Amino acid sequence: MTIKPITYFDNNAxxxxxxxxxxxxxxxxRESYGNPSSMHHFGGNLSLQxxxxxxxxxxxxxxxxxxxxxxxxxxxGNNSAIRSALSNNSSRRRIITTAVEHPCVLNVAKQxxxxxxxxxxxxxxxxxxxxxxxxxxxxxxxxxxxSTMAANxxxxxxxxxxxxxxxxxxxxxxxxxxxxxxxxxAPIDLRSLPVDLLTLSAHKIHGPKGVGALYVxxxxxxxxxxxxxxxxxxRRAGTENVAGLVGFGxxxxxxxxxxxxxxxxxxxxxxxxxxxxxxxxxxxCVVNGGGTTRLGNTSNIGFKYIEGEAILFSLDSHGICASSxxxxxxxxxxxxxxxxxxxxxxxxxxxxxxxxxxxxxxxxQVDLTLQVMPEIVDRLRxxxxxxxDDVSWLQQMELAPNP
Amino acid sequence: MWNYSExxxxxxxxxxxxxxxxxxxxxxxxxxxxxxxxxxCGDALRLHLQIEVAEDRILDARFQTFGCTSxxxxxxxxxxxxxxxxxxxxxxxxxxxxxxxLGGLPEAKMHCSxxxxxxxxxxIFNYRGIEREELHEDEGALICKCFAITDSKIRxxxxxxxxxxxxxxxxxxxxxxxxxxxxxxxxxxxEESNPKSDGPPQAPLVVRLQQIDAVIxxxxxxxLKADGGDIQVCGLVGDELHVQLRGNCxxxxxxxxxxxxxxxxRLRERLESNLRVVQVP
Numbered sequence: 166m167t168i169k170p171i172t173y174f175d176n177n178a179x180x181x182x183x184x185x186x187x188x189x190x191x192x193x194x195r196e197s198y199g200n201p202s203s204m205h206h207f208g209g210n211l212s213l214q215x216x217x218x219x220x221x222x223x224x225x226x227x228x229x230x231x232x233x234x235x236x237x238x239x240x241x242g243n244n245s246a247i248r249s250a251l252s253n254n255s256s257r258r259r260i261i262t263t264a265v266e267h268p269c270v271l272n273v274a275k276q277x278x279x280x281x282x283x284x285x286x287x288x289x290x291x292x293x294x295x296x297x298x299x300x301x302x303x304x305x306x307x308x309x310x311x312s313t314m315a316a317n318x319x320x321x322x323x324x325x326x327x328x329x330x331x332x333x334x335x336x337x338x339x340x341x342x343x344x345x346x347x348x349x350x351a352p353i354d355l356r357s358l359p360v361d362l363l364t365l366s367a368h369k370i371h372g373p374k375g376v377g378a379l380y381v382x383x384x385x386x387x388x389x390x391x392x393x394x395x396x397x398x399x400r401r402a403g404t405e406n407v408a409g410l411v412g413f414g415x416x417x418x419x420x421x422x423x424x425x426x427x428x429x430x431x432x433x434x435x436x437x438x439x440x441x442x443x444x445x446x447x448x449x450c451v452v453n454g455g456g457t458t459r460l461g462n463t464s465n466i467g468f469k470y471i472e473g474e475a476i477l478f479s480l481d482s483h484g485i486c487a488s489s490x491x492x493x494x495x496x497x498x499x500x501x502x503x504x505x506x507x508x509x510x511x512x513x514x515x516x517x518x519x520x521x522x523x524x525x526x527x528x529x530q531v532d533l534t535l536q537v538m539p540e541i542v543d544r545l546r547x548x549x550x551x552x553x554d555d556v557s558w559l560q561q562m563e564l565a566p567n568p
Numbered sequence: 569m570w571n572y573s574e575x576x577x578x579x580x581x582x583x584x585x586x587x588x589x590x591x592x593x594x595x596x597x598x599x600x601x602x603x604x605x606x607x608x609c610g611d612a613l614r615l616h617l618q619i620e621v622a623e624d625r626i627l628d629a630r631f632q633t634f635g636c637t638s639x640x641x642x643x644x645x646x647x648x649x650x651x652x653x654x655x656x657x658x659x660x661x662x663x664x665x666x667x668x669x670l671g672g673l674p675e676a677k678m679h680c681s682x683x684x685x686x687x688x689x690x691x692i693f694n695y696r697g698i699e700r701e702e703l704h705e706d707e708g709a710l711i712c713k714c715f716a717i718t719d720s721k722i723r724x725x726x727x728x729x730x731x732x733x734x735x736x737x738x739x740x741x742x743x744x745x746x747x748x749x750x751x752x753x754x755x756x757x758x759e760e761s762n763p764k765s766d767g768p769p770q771a772p773l774v775v776r777l778q779q780i781d782a783v784i785x786x787x788x789x790x791x792l793k794a795d796g797g798d799i800q801v802c803g804l805v806g807d808e809l810h811v812q813l814r815g816n817c818x819x820x821x822x823x824x825x826x827x828x829x830x831x832x833x834r835l836r837e838r839l840e841s842n843l844r845v846v847q848v849p
Contacts, residue, residue: 472610474570474636478580492610493636499714499746500610511608515634548586548640550614550632551607 169484172530176369177318177346177463177521178488182412183371189415190373193408201405202394211407218414222378225417226344226363227354234379234387234400235410239345240269242364242379243312245390245401247273250310250339250362251282253386257309257338259283263295263324264506265317267343271502274312292457293322293507300329304336311338315347319490319503319519320454321463323347330359339385345369345377349420350429350460361385367409371523372416376409428524433461435531436522440464442535447542451513453504462522465490465504467513470552471545476518479541485534491515512551573671573849576641583640585647587630588616596621602691604683609715609742611635611680613643615687617650619695625654631687638670638677645669646684655692661685662728663740668824672847678740682725711753714746719757726761730844732806734758776840777804783838788831795820799831807842809835812849823847 173181199208201215219230236242247270251260262274264286274284285303288296295313304311311333316323326342333340341362344353349370355363363380367373381387381400393402423429443466444450453465468476473489480487490501492515499505504514520534546552572580589599598619605612616630629647633640645666650658663681667673673681693699709719725731725740734754738745744754771779784799792798796816803810811831813823820826824847832845 470607470634472635472639475580475640478637482581491636493639511610515607515610548583548632549634550603550612551634 172483172485172533174520174522174526174530174534175486175488176523176526177321177519179368179374180371180523181525182368182373183416183419183525185419186372186412186415190408190412193411197407201407202396211405214407215405215410218410221414222365222417225348225353225421226365226380227356228380229383231398232355232380232383234381234397235405235413236377236379236401237375237403237406238377239267239343239364239366239369241390242345242366242377243267243269243341243343244273246341246362246364246379247277247310247312248390249386249388250341251277252388254309254339257307259285259306259308261285261287261300261303261308261311261338263287263289263313265289265293265319265322265503266312266314267318267345270312270314270343289322289506291507291509293317293320293454293503294457295324295329297325297328297332301332304332304338308336308338310341312341312343315342315344315353316350316460317454317503318346319501320465320507321346321460321521322454323351323458323460325458326358326360334359346460349417349423350462352424355380355382367413367416370416370420371525373409373412376406376413378413423524429461432522432524432526435526435528436462436464436520438528439520439522439531439534440466442531443538446535446539450542451509453507453509453513453517463519464521465517465519467509468516468518468542469512470549471516471542473516473518475545476516476541479545480518480534480537483533483537485530485537488519488521490517490519570637570674570677571849572637572641572674575645575669575671576638576673579641579644579670580637583631583644585628585630585644586632588614588632589618589628589630597627598695600691600695602687602689602694604686604690605635607634611639611683613639613683613687615643615646615684615691617691617695619655623654624656626650626652626658635680635683636677638673638680639683641670642666642673642680642684643687646688650688655695658688659692661688663725664729665824668827668847671849675736675739678729679742682740711757712741712743712746712750715742717741717743719753722754722757723761726758730807730842732758732762773804777801779839780804780809780835783835784831787834787838791830792826797826802848807840807844809843809845810848811845813847 197211199211201208201211203209219233223230223233260274260277260282262270278284287300313324313329315326339361342360343364345364345366348365361382365378367376387400389400391402396402396405449469451467453467473491474493477487477489490504492500500514504517598621600617600619602615612634614632617626618628620627629650631643631647633643649661649669663685666681666684711717711719711722722737722743729740731737734744734751737743737754744751798814800812800814802812827845827847835843
């Protein structure tokens, strides 16, 4: 089998480490491998590098460097943020999330429910946009924490952060934002947004895997989740992943430049060409979340009457990497909770493919996808027993797993 | 990423017998159609059989499938397997034979082979004018509400495939894979279907593998080698022995017979009556 060049359109899953990031990291494996907590210059001097990385990450989100706590990943950030927020507010045993959060938020909330907390879930509309009225209503009961994403990983839908912040702060609750997908793809300025806790991850912005950060607003009480040494001002123990943190810092700086220099706008142009090209060439497809504000890099398209895994396998044979919300690709037997929360019909939902681009995506890669996708969809549709919405099978919706 | 066999990928990329039959005026043949699954569940199969009326025999078969890679490959495999069989013979085809034809399926995808078997049953019952529900009069209880799976269906698949855990039942039938509320009920059905044996407790894995190796060395390998083939044990998972056939056996058209009759039957007879032998890619 010949190895095909890779068309990587799965950047919401993870990204390529940039050349600049890799070069910034290597010296901290090869030469300067010390422990920053050591009482010698060889190790101790590394705290300067970490301080610089902290400033670079803080600059990406308009924070002060003391407000940045480094973690091992986005999931750790979300877990520790939620646990800390609740332990600081023992009289209010109630947490609000949206229906489309990442599993590392929803599963924590589920666990909290078994510990006696109330978990209130705010729904989304057919475009995946948050129901602000429902949030306002839910906030009438004293609530410890509201946890919302900034942008959704599957659809790229961006939530109205200013409006959410206003509601949350009026109600006197703490606000945690999972900004793993938004950071680096759109500007965030925490000087003008009343967020208390905010999660970031390095590998979604061309940094290394295994590194993340949690923003903790100054004067917010923070209960550490991982106990041990005094690292991160006592807020997160464990020897610093020096090379990883330096890589994250560099990635944050490059992402900030990409936003300021309109590189991100170029990515959006490429995404639009891909999306509009697919819609023009292929009948019976729908952009999920297409009617509201979205990240510029993400396109989630439902190709009706065919199944996502079969599309992904076909794309894979052309070296094209994407992902799907269909049941067969989810690792469980249920289709994506995000698309189900949007009440997308099953004929669209199971054939939904997410293309997520980055600043390394090219016109040639879009051309290739536009070239092969119509054939793939056509072939699978010829195999399918479904071809319109009226067949009797499609009416058997009561057999569907409910979200 | 699923680890599919070459045969699955081959039948996915180049399926055999896709489509349907044109209506014909020939009174000596008839078309039977079986539909299972739904678009809501994420896979559905419409199977078409062309039947020679006088002989009650399947002349040809076609499929239309909405589903993943292995659902499409399983459907195509099914159409090849049933050609030439009488309807009575076709009713004996199990989901295991479909999986074997494909060189095995990942366990989490076994439900694709079950869907094939069900469509075959549905098509034949349709042709014979039998309501499928009538045949399962005792199926009172709907166990899995998410995927609409009854206890009789669960019992059948447990028995046919020697299933031991609720996770396996989910992989074969999807039952329990939705909200998970019925997992306790599935555990109970498993308990009833697999009564605890009074025999001695199972030996440790290493000992079992040594015993299996000894039987293969003495009683199986010599016969395979005589035909220019060989067998390699890859691992033992529960009661499932994973093997690879080598040399002539790997390309032999009767390799699934070899596995079932020469390898599995002998190991069952000599060692563990629950052992299942599965060919892995």
